[in-house]
Amino acid sequence: MTGKDENGILRSGTRDKVLYVIGEETENLPFVKTAEGFRVIAAGGAGRHIVLEGNAEAEIMALVLPGTGETNLDFNVEMAGAGAVCRLFGIYLCPENERLRINVNLTHSQGQCSSYQSFRGIVGGTARVEFNGRIVVCQDACKTEAYQENQSLLLSDEARVDTSPQLEIYADDVKCSHGAAVGRLDENEQFYMRSRGIPEREAKVLQMISFLSPVLDFLPEGRDRDALAGMVEQTIRNRF
Amino acid sequence: MDNDILLKIEGLEARTEDKEILKGVDLTVRRGEVHVIMGPNGAGKSTLSSVLAGKPQYIVTAGKVTFLGQDLLSMSPEERSWAGIFLSFQYPVEIPGVTITNFIKTAVNSRREARGEAPLSAGAFLKLMKEKMELVQMKQEFARREVNVGFSGGEKKRNEIFQMAMLDPVLSILDETDSGLDVDALRIVAQGVNTLKTPEKAAIVITHYQRLLDYIVPDIVHVLKDGRIVRTAGKELVAQIEEQGYDSIN
Ligand SMILES: Nc1ncnc2c1ncn2[C@@H]1O[C@H](COP(=O)(O)OP(=O)(O)OP(=O)(O)O)[C@@H](O)[C@H]1O
């Protein structure tokens, strides 16, 4: 693991909210200065090992901005007490030659916990993204709910995404689902928008924003979400 | 030079990578005219509309199209829209994640920008949108829905006419806008079309049914068969087709 590493136990009944912004010179971004719960990592990578006790709630969002070179994002999460909830989200914007590896290792060792993961990103140029998402539901972890999705938009022929979700379920009575997809911008949508006078470039921007918006929609409504959405849009406009 | 000519199509041939579809289409549309194009399934009616709107998947191999004296085929789809062409799609496209409000606002303001005008104020835009939604009797809550996502067939067609009313085109091409509409929706759509009927404008209406033509009275009726217009006549041709089918027309 490279870069900053944060480990911790989330005690019973406590909540933690953290947003990682990974990119160069991110400390000076206006919204990073004002919003709460942000941990800014200049570049290189981030990792977190977190253990959730009973009824603890964690909300983790990672935003990977362009130009980060090689980045590893490692999340090791253990659902260790009944009633714990973990929401783990990520947006990656890799228009150039980035090398991003996201490793999620999420273990439900106790029952009646829920975990939701949603990672979406846009990958262009000669960038490469690897997503390894592993969910383990141990034998005693009945009534587990675990959901994971990873979707990427490929913008060039040289860009590449490898996604390998992995589900290991050893318990009964669990609700688990996972999905992964890699797609391209839909040309019929583009033509439809252009036929209404929306320029090609703007049509593509709208497509990219709407592709990512389901991840942002998971966040609670409010100033931080608006700021984050604004930042994602600005990055799309300026860098893709 | 005939100043009333809006659209002039001469010897238009178009194809996809592996299929020849339009095999020499000639058509002239003047201001104030409503043209109807009928023809069997697969004749090339939607292809003709798509080529006029500039769909990149079609390759034009011969012919010439001018719109208001300009070379239409060299224009991008958005430029054609700015110039005043509107296509109501036979199969409107779903755009997940983009609301109708955001979509149509972007469309309206893109055109204003292209014409060197300032964007509409939020108030003026909302007023215009409310008015046009009422015109096609579309419920206000549709403003927040994602474009065509989960819409019924009839709702999609109404949404097309709503967009047409918002963009106020010079030439409207309606590709089977009447298909799948119940009688009330049909009347509303026809009303929407008729309010746009002025001496300066024109419409090309593609349809399989006589019933729409009870509301929209065509000046000229064409039959497109196997990539060519094989017959052009007045509105009496519609009744003949209804009775005898397309076999009698060659
Ligand atoms: N993008 C495409 N790729 C392959 N074939 C196509 C494409 N577009 C049209 N065609 C073919 O060209 C022919 C004409 O199609 P078109 O949709 O223009 O017919 P139409 O006259 O509109 O028919 P309908 O009345 O059923 O709507 C059909 O045989 C169709 O399958």
Ligand SMILES: [Mg+2]
């Ligand atoms: Mg058709």
